[in-house]
Amino acid sequence: MATPSSKKTLMTLYSSSDCVFAHRVRFVLEEKAMEYQTIDVDLASKPEDLAELNPYNQVPTLVDRDLAVHESVLIMEYLDERFPHPPLIPVDPISRAKVRLGLLRFDRDWFAPLFQAGYSAEHGKTAKEQIRSTLAGLSSIFSQQRFLFGDELSVLDCAIAPLLWRLPVLEISLPAAARATRDYMDRLFHMESFKRSLTPAEKSLR
Numbered sequence: 686m687a688t689p690s691s692k693k694t695l696m697t698l699y700s701s702s703d704c705v706f707a708h709r710v711r712f713v714l715e716e717k718a719m720e721y722q723t724i725d726v727d728l729a730s731k732p733e734d735l736a737e738l739n740p741y742n743q744v745p746t747l748v749d750r751d752l753a754v755h756e757s758v759l760i761m762e763y764l765d766e767r768f769p770h771p772p773l774i775p776v777d778p779i780s781r782a783k784v785r786l787g788l789l790r791f792d793r794d795w796f797a798p799l800f801q802a803g804y805s806a807e808h809g810k811t812a813k814e815q816i817r818s819t820l821a822g823l824s825s826i827f828s829q830q831r832f833l834f835g836d837e838l839s840v841l842d843c844a845i846a847p848l849l850w851r852l853p854v855l856e857i858s859l860p861a862a863a864r865a866t867r868d869y870m871d872r873l874f875h876m877e878s879f880k881r882s883l884t885p886a887e888k889s890l891r
């Protein structure tokens with residue numbers, strides 16, 4: 686790991702090879718064409734400094750010089766403010782609020798029951814049913830716009846793409862009528878930044 690005194694201090698991402706939350710951050714870093722280094726954390730044996738950097742001792746944690754940021758959504762927001770191009774969060778307050786509400790909804794209703802400890806199988810099942818029907822319903826939107834918040838990629842797409850990539854392992858299949866949603870997923874998965882965001886373990890999920 687580069688020391689804080691290095692002339693050019695690279696940002697460091699504490700990640701892990703199949704963490705859906707770290708995957709979000711890798712996608713944003715790649716989309717912003719950032720140079721960064723990754724510490725691949727074995728969750729069963731975490732490096733000691735992680736607990737000093739993040740009170741929750743979790744990945745993803747991003748270290749940018751003297752700052753350590755944790756929580757995937759907060760890291761994505763920080764990166765967008767620090768490196769504004771290409772912008773991933775709209776500028777007007779109403780659109781910003783809508784994007785943030787979308788992020789909150791993804792985390793509470795989908796990511797938490799599927800990927801965080803403390804949720805029952807029943808919560809997971811409900812989340813999967815909701816994901817399937819919501820994605821199918823979004824087909825009418827994706828036949829009119831390229832991404833979730835219009836025609837440009839936004840942080841909402843970066844937040845959900847890691848889950849979409851994992852649909853086969855989550856055993857969530859979309860109905861045939863959800864063609865436009867499948868096209869949207871292909872659009873995401875074919876982005877160079879998305880391809881670069883994948884770890885070898887994630888590549889093998891599809």
Ligand SMILES: N[C@@H](CCC(=O)N[C@@H](CS)C(=O)NCC(=O)O)C(=O)O
Nearest residue numbers: 704705706728743744745756757758
């Ligand atoms: N809400 C957090 C969730 C992060 C999270 O659950 N990370 C998992 C790996 S995917 C982790 O570090 N687990 C180890 C632990 O909690 O001890 C985020 O969005 O960043």
